[in-house]
Amino acid sequence: MSDSQNPATVGTTAPEPSSGGRDAPTRGRTSRRVALAAVAAIVLLIPVMPIPSYNYALQLGTNALMWVAMASSWNILAGYTGYISLGHNVFFGIGGYSAGIALAYWGISPFISAPITGLIAMAVGLAIGLITWRAKGPAFIVATIAMLFVVGMLFDNWEFVGASAGMSLPLPPFPVDTAKVPFYYAMAVSAFGAVYLAYRIAHSRFGLGLRALSQDETKAEVAGLNTRLYKLIAMSLSAFFIAVTGAIWAYSLSYLRPTIFFNIGIATQMLVATIIGGRGTVAGPVVGALLVVAVNEFSLVQFGGTQLNIVVNGVILLAVLVFFPRGVVGSLREARKLPQFLNWD
Amino acid sequence: MTDFLQTVVLGTLLGGVYALMGSGLTLLFGVMRIVNLAHAIFMIVAAYIAFYAFELFHIDPLVSVLITMPAMFLLGLAVYLPLFPRIEATPRYVEMTVLVTFALTLIVEGVLGFLFTNLVRGAKPGYTTDALLAGGIYIPVGQLLALGMSVLLLVGLWLFLKYTRIGTAIRATMQNRTSAQIVGVNIRRISAISFGLGMALAGASGSLMSYLFVFYPGQHWRWVALLLALIVLGGLGSLKGAVIGAISLSIISSFVTRWLGPDWSSLTFYLALFIILMVRPQGLFGKTMRI
Numbered sequence A: 001m002s003d004s005q006n007p008a009t010v011g012t013t014a015p016e017p018s019s020g021g022r023d024a025p026t027r028g029r030t031s032r033r034v035a036l037a038a039v040a041a042i043v044l045l046i047p048v049m050p051i052p053s054y055n056y057a058l059q060l061g062t063n064a065l066m067w068v069a070m071a072s073s074w075n076i077l078a079g080y081t082g083y084i085s086l087g088h089n090v091f092f093g094i095g096g097y098s099a100g101i102a103l104a105y106w107g108i109s110p111f112i113s114a115p116i117t118g119l120i121a122m123a124v125g126l127a128i129g130l131i132t133w134r135a136k137g138p139a140f141i142v143a144t145i146a147m148l149f150v151v152g153m154l155f156d157n158w159e160f161v162g163a164s165a166g167m168s169l170p171l172p173p174f175p176v177d178t179a180k181v182p183f184y185y186a187m188a189v190s191a192f193g194a195v196y197l198a199y200r201i202a203h204s205r206f207g208l209g210l211r212a213l214s215q216d217e218t219k220a221e222v223a224g225l226n227t228r229l230y231k232l233i234a235m236s237l238s239a240f241f242i243a244v245t246g247a248i249w250a251y252s253l254s255y256l257r258p259t260i261f262f263n264i265g266i267a268t269q270m271l272v273a274t275i276i277g278g279r280g281t282v283a284g285p286v287v288g289a290l291l292v293v294a295v296n297e298f299s300l301v302q303f304g305g306t307q308l309n310i311v312v313n314g315v316i317l318l319a320v321l322v323f324f325p326r327g328v329v330g331s332l333r334e335a336r337k338l339p340q341f342l343n344w345d
Numbered sequence B: 001m002t003d004f005l006q007t008v009v010l011g012t013l014l015g016g017v018y019a020l021m022g023s024g025l026t027l028l029f030g031v032m033r034i035v036n037l038a039h040a041i042f043m044i045v046a047a048y049i050a051f052y053a054f055e056l057f058h059i060d061p062l063v064s065v066l067i068t069m070p071a072m073f074l075l076g077l078a079v080y081l082p083l084f085p086r087i088e089a090t091p092r093y094v095e096m097t098v099l100v101t102f103a104l105t106l107i108v109e110g111v112l113g114f115l116f117t118n119l120v121r122g123a124k125p126g127y128t129t130d131a132l133l134a135g136g137i138y139i140p141v142g143q144l145l146a147l148g149m150s151v152l153l154l155v156g157l158w159l160f161l162k163y164t165r166i167g168t169a170i171r172a173t174m175q176n177r178t179s180a181q182i183v184g185v186n187i188r189r190i191s192a193i194s195f196g197l198g199m200a201l202a203g204a205s206g207s208l209m210s211y212l213f214v215f216y217p218g219q220h221w222r223w224v225a226l227l228l229a230l231i232v233l234g235g236l237g238s239l240k241g242a243v244i245g246a247i248s249l250s251i252i253s254s255f256v257t258r259w260l261g262p263d264w265s266s267l268t269f270y271l272a273l274f275i276i277l278m279v280r281p282q283g284l285f286g287k288t289m290r291i
Helices: A025-048 A054-078 A089-106 A110-132 A137-156 A181-202 A205-215 A217-222 A227-253 A264-277 A283-303 A308-323 A327-334 B002-032 B039-057 B065-087 B093-116 B141-163 B165-175 B177-182 B187-212 B217-234 B239-260 B262-279
Strands: B131-134 B137-140
Touching (some): A025 A054, A025 A181, A054 A227, A054 A264, A089 A110, A110 B262, A137 B093, A181 A205, A205 A227, A217 A227, A264 A308, A264 B093, A283 A327, A308 B093, B039 B065, B039 B217, B131 B141, B137 B141, B141 B239, B217 B262
């Protein structure tokens, strides 16, 4: 990779030379650290706080953390490199199924097997990358949708895991009162892990390379970037925490079924969350995931379990695309109104 | 041998319909670089129109093409005009069209699901159960009529593109947008018309779908994946590629159905897609693309 490129000129989402501008950088950074530590503390303390409708709040929190993990991971490929994938819940399903198989047949807790399922998903990600790496733009998207259907079809017909009927898993051995707490913390670990991974990638030479290839793949290649390898690694890395999340989710659901895990709706949510929050930024998917979970919860309460919440998602996505194509975080940064504690790039 | 021929015939009959379904998609990409993920959900919208026209007013699904095509053309204009001119100038335009049509897909799918639920429907005009027997090969009448309609419309489309002024302008825009503009083609107008035309083709496809297949709103992803696979195979933006890709894949998938059962038939399309992406990413008849 050529070092002659100035980070500030590469990519629309590249970090600004001095973050903030008005504040002294160090002061900004300190206040950001404090704010983030406070957020992390609140997230971690919620299960031990006496909050009203405890179980509901915990469920909602688990859900939010799950989508933070998923959207942040999805963003590593789609946001940093610009390759939109609608097949990423292949990794979600692989995580869920591998952890489920390990639990049902060998009695291994998904909390232990989750990282291993992540590694399996990374390997699958490499394989998928090898098939699709020559496809660009629309062809890549089509390939990822096709990939999802093919993998879904395989699981639909795989008797070992109950084929299309799916299979039940042993129930988690947690006391009823606090049954949701372990899942909450597990999702929190996954979410923090995914955001940290996205952050580290964004601030590495590798991340710079990804942004370069998202701008112009040919030029990046001419500049000496191994774009093929970069794309493969990005695909693979983005798979890890999605699989981990899938493993945790399968455990909390205690059953496996192809229509649940290989449902394109899951990929849809990752896309909607990331685009609304701000593609290619570190904080964007987090903000987007929280917004999407909030909006979904709201429309669920308003309209019940009808399909209207899909409409709400679609309308918001459309509005963001037409009016704020950079998403919440990206648009705020452009207007120089991004709060310091959300400036993670 | 009859078995072999029978499989080929069934594949060809459906292939013609797939070609019609894919033609609108490839036209939009060819003229405007729009990848319309909403194509299949709009097909299903038209299928509902045809279904209710049949159920309520006893209008034959084949005749309902006269309703669905203009209706979808107008719907196409209503969707195109407020949205797409706005995003024309965005960088990474192709990707943007994917996202915008994706959002449209969610909206339409949700509305359809809300109105009609995910109940499986299908119009049942009398001829769906009829079949002709020719030399030991049986030909389902419904599919034969659908093929006839598809051929009619595709030939009509070809004549329109070849011999009318607007058609010539559309082809010019497909070949080179800037040059077309220089020689006086009103790109805006041509784009809007092409979008409407693509949607009208989705409308006709929906009419055929309403009695050839059962349908429900949530099913559109399978359709759009299949159709996109087929037009990527043929080369995005190539009408000839769409037709050849559709018919050849449909015949292969009909053999797969014969040997492995209908569950696996769509696998043909996806595997063909993966193979073509690895060997010749621009598709059979596509030009190398710059995104």
